[in-house]
Amino acid sequence: MTIQNKRLISIVLAVVFIMLIPLIAMQFTDEVDWGLFDFVVAGVLLLGTGLSCELVLRKVKDMDYQIGIIAVIVLALFLIWAELAVGIFGTPFAGS
DSSP states (O other): HHHHHHHHHHHHHHHHHHHHHHHHHHHHHOOHHHHHHHHHHHHHHHHHHHHHHHHHHHHHHHHHHHHHHHHHHHOOOOOOOOHHHOSSOOGGGGGG
């Protein structure tokens, strides 16, 4: 198995383990109340971010550009996640 395929497997496993955190928390507390749609959206966001970063690592050769593009991708993830969680911008995505 090549290193690139190992990275893809690592990305998928990381998303699965991150998604297990709220799933396990839901078993112990009522503070975490996720539905199926929440898990799907979070999984798509995390997997999309991971695969986008992998694409950048494969296609962009200059390390400075790689870091910059990946930083923008991760920033976009955090902004979308925050908007969906608490609606900091007041867009229709957050139900505002």
